[in-house]
Amino acid sequence: MMSRSYFPIAAVQVLVLMQLDTQSGHNQTDKGRSVMWIALVVLFGAIVLGAAGQVCLKLGLTKLGAQSAFVVVTAMFRNWYVLAGFVAYGLSSLLYLLALSRLDLSYAYPFVAISYVLVAILAWLILNEAVPPLRVLALAIICIGVVILALSYRGPHRVSTEAASAVTVPRSVDQG
Numbered sequence: 222m223m224s225r226s227y228f229p230i231a232a233v234q235v236l237v238l239m240q241l242d243t244q245s246g247h248n249q250t251d252k253g254r255s256v257m258w259i260a261l262v263v264l265f266g267a268i269v270l271g272a273a274g275q276v277c278l279k280l281g282l283t284k285l286g287a288q289s290a291f292v293v294v295t296a297m298f299r300n301w302y303v304l305a306g307f308v309a310y311g312l313s314s315l316l317y318l319l320a321l322s323r324l325d326l327s328y329a330y331p332f333v334a335i336s337y338v339l340v341a342i343l344a345w346l347i348l349n350e351a352v353p354p355l356r357v358l359a360l361a362i363i364c365i366g367v368v369i370l371a372l373s374y375r376g377p378h379r380v381s382t383e384a385a386s387a388v389t390v391p392r393s394v395d396q397g
Contacts, residue, residue, distance in 0.1 A: 256323050257323070259323070260323035261324070261332075263319050267313045267315075270313035271309070271336050273343070274307070274308075274313060275306070276347055276348065282300075284302065317333075331366070
């Protein structure tokens with residue numbers, strides 16, 4: 222099992238690498254690829270932390286059992302699994318924002334679908350949940366979609382300022 226300090230240290234190391242890479246003297250193509258790979262590692266770290274947070278939340282709420290909503294809400298903030306789940310989600314969000322600062326949203330966001338697959342695997346391994354064949358097929362289709370998406374990367378695609386200003390948004394009747 223990994224130590225508790227592993228994730229924050231790894232996150233700081235990745236931040237330093239991203240900063241050094243953007244300041245290095247590599248040519249533009251190598252620099253772009255390097256930043257993309259580091260951003261993808263950060264994105265996958267965010268996905269793993271998000272999935273771990275889901276499992277921690279489920280473990281914590283399972284330990285509370287079926288009680289009234291008020292009892293569950295007050296007790297869950299004293300449950301270490303629930304607190305660990307919230308911390309994992311917080312760190313996941315920070316890493317996701319960092320990755321998003323380097324990747325196009327239309328490229329990065331669909332990778333979050335991997336969390337569905339990872340949560341199902343963790344639920345099967347840790348929570349002993351059943352994963353029927355039809356669900357396995359659905360998870361495999363998700364994986365295929367993410368691989369196709371990953372193959373589509375051709376670098377950041379930004380709309381130029383001139384092109385963005387040429388686009389007009391129709392006003393609704395309410396706005397006058």
